[in-house]
Amino acid sequence: MSYKTIIGLEIHVELKTNTKIFCSCPAEFGGEENTKCCPVCLGLPGSLPVINKKVIEFAIRAGLALNCNINERSRMDRKNYFYPDLPKAYQISQYEIPLCKEGYIEIETENGSKKIRIRRIHIEEDTGKSIHLEDGISLLDYNRSGVPLIEIVTEPDMNSSKEVHSFLENLKSILEYIDISDCKMEQGSLRCDININVKNKDKNIETNIVELKNLNSFKAAVRAIDYEEKRHIDLLEHNRNTDKETRRWNDIENKTMKMRSKENIEDYRYFPDPDLVYVVVDRKWIDKVRKELPELPREKVERFKRYYNLSEYNARILASSKNIAKFFEDTCNEVENSKLVSNWIITEVLRRIKEEGIEIDKMKINHKDFASLMRFIMNKTISNSMAKKIFREMIITGKAPQEIIEERGLKQITDNETINGIIQEVLKSNSKSIEDYRNGKKKALGFLIGQVMKETGGEADPQIVNKLIKEALS
Known part of the structure; x- marks a missing residue:
């Protein structure tokens, strides 16, 4: 059977602005829980967001570096869903009109250069963080709530874990060069979700798309893809299919595990955020950001x-x-x-x-x-x-x-007279090696050089030793 793995990525990149996306709370990592939040990032009634201009600039910078077209007019939308670490029960994001679209990154593969298309880059806010304790109690830290993100969504152009790894390495390098994120995966600054399915090319059938979450390193992403690829192929070989679901990677058990059924776009009930105006960027600003790219x-x-x-x-x-x-x-x-x-x-x-x-x-x-x-x-x-x-x-x-x-006292010995004296002593003690060398055994020369280097504590110039030993033996 001939199979084709189809992979697309959704990468969340935390921007290193001083303040959050819609308020003046610090966006820095760490600190005591719930000390870097305010009514806006807590989503309290009556609070109003104001967009951070630096977030838009950083997103434009990313779009230009990744060969995207920049929409001069884009919109903030509400993505509605409930999680304990999302106090408003909606996330402010972009859906219909993202800031950046239609870009690409070129990667090197075994078959040469390959272009991986980028469907869109949009700006959004991060959620808080749930901390699950062993006794079943969960605690919530809202310091991260409202930290600015860009989400980079690729087309399903990758076909192996190697290609994904190459793409992520290239992307991380570009983001570091343009200085919009520290890309520290261990701190959540760069997070990757993977959409994967497998097609049986002989029968023209394919598995449902599965989303993989909780991937906190490139190594974990590679291992999760390899696991899912084998799982999907096994299902196809037994005339079965996987559910359309979200799975998480378990690093300890080295496998993916089901989290929940995957939501459809309709489930999020996107609509324009009534508290925010359109994001309008003029061509002069875009050209200025382009000129400042490193x-x-x-x-x-x-x-x-x-x-x-x-x-x-x-x-x-x-x-x-x-x-x-x-x-x-x-x-x-x-x-x-x-x-x-x-x-x-x-x-x-x-x-x-x-x-x-x-x-x-x-x-x-x-x-x-x-x-x-x-x-x-x-x-x-x-x-x-x-x-x-x-x-x-x-x-x-x-x-x-x-x-x-x-x-x-590690200076190299380069004096010919000193080295010659040591060579003569070594040759006197190794007549058998001299005979072997003259009988065509070239390894004997290496042995003699090694003995000289040993006598000098490795401080003699090897090139001079080689030259002088050959002269002595001839």
């Missing part, structure tokens, strides 16, 4: 390839994060060896910060310290292997490389 990831990749002579792979990794790209360019301004800097960031820096669980801009060292380390490698003061040990200590202690080199 260089975006895809543009940066092309510039890195052209200006720094990087490979496509290296350029993509370095441009994937605004902070990584900045660290790379700041270092290159100090050191004229972009290839060395690029390779070191990709292999050592990113590995070390992953082990430490920190972001690159939170390291104890700055780009100037890192540039100094690169210069010590370039002028052969230290070897590459010594540099790795020094960098590990730099990350942990925050010390400059010069300080660590002096403390540990």
Whole structure:
């Protein structure tokens, strides 16, 4: 049987404005429960919302960065539903006329570049938060109620968990570049709902669309998609179908579980919000926001390839994060060896910060310290292997490389006479290896070089050792 998985996404992005969308309460994360709310975000009778202009600007910025058309006239609507953490029993959102529409993001797949269409981007308010205790009691925190969001809705253009992961990584990178959200999934700043079903192409039948919620990481999204894909295929193979439902991902049991039957659009009873006027943006404002957009990831990749002579792979990794790209360019301004800097960031820096669980801009060292380390490698003061040990200590202690080199006496031995003396001692003790080398066993050379490096504590220049041993053996 031939199957096709069909996936569309709904991504909620929390905007990092100072205040909420319809009132002056702070929009920051955390704090004591129910201390950052007022009659407006609590939905008390008689309170009136006033829209935050910065929210509209951030949404326009997102729309332009994601290749959308901007509606110069859009409308706020009421989406009616009851949940305990939604005190008004409706959410102010956009339905019929969103602010942004018809955009796209290009992703790289095994078959080349693929365009994922974006149906719409609209602005809305967030709800409060329910806290469920073990004894069955639920508490409500309304600090998050009224925090501004954009919802990005894609067309069902993705066909695998790999494509979804690539899309989300690209989207997160763009949102960080344009500086409208911190995109911290663990704090709920970036939340993803997945709509998925599977089609049997041979029989031309497909399962009902299921919505997956509560996905708090890209890894969880991938695992949930893979699970649902297998579940839907199994249903089709047994001539069954899934309910049109909303399911949640259980990270502990590694499976999806039914939450409720999925609502239809009619159930929300959308209608224009009578307390808010139309959102009207003129072309001058849109053009001003467009001019203020920074260089975006895809543009940066092309510039890195052209200006720094990087490979496509290296350029993509370095441009994937605004902070990584900045660290790379700041270092290159100090050191004229972009290839060395690029390779070191990709292999050592990113590995070390992953082990430490920190972001690159939170390291104890700055780009100037890192540039100094690169210069010590370039002028052969230290070897590459010594540099790795020094960098590990730099990350942990925050010390400059010069300080660590002096403390540990780690300067590389480059004096030919000194190295030659050690080579002669090694050769005297390893006549069998000399004989093996002369009989064509090339591994013997590697052994002898290793012995010299051992005698020097790894401080001899490997290239000089290699050259001098070959000369001695000939």
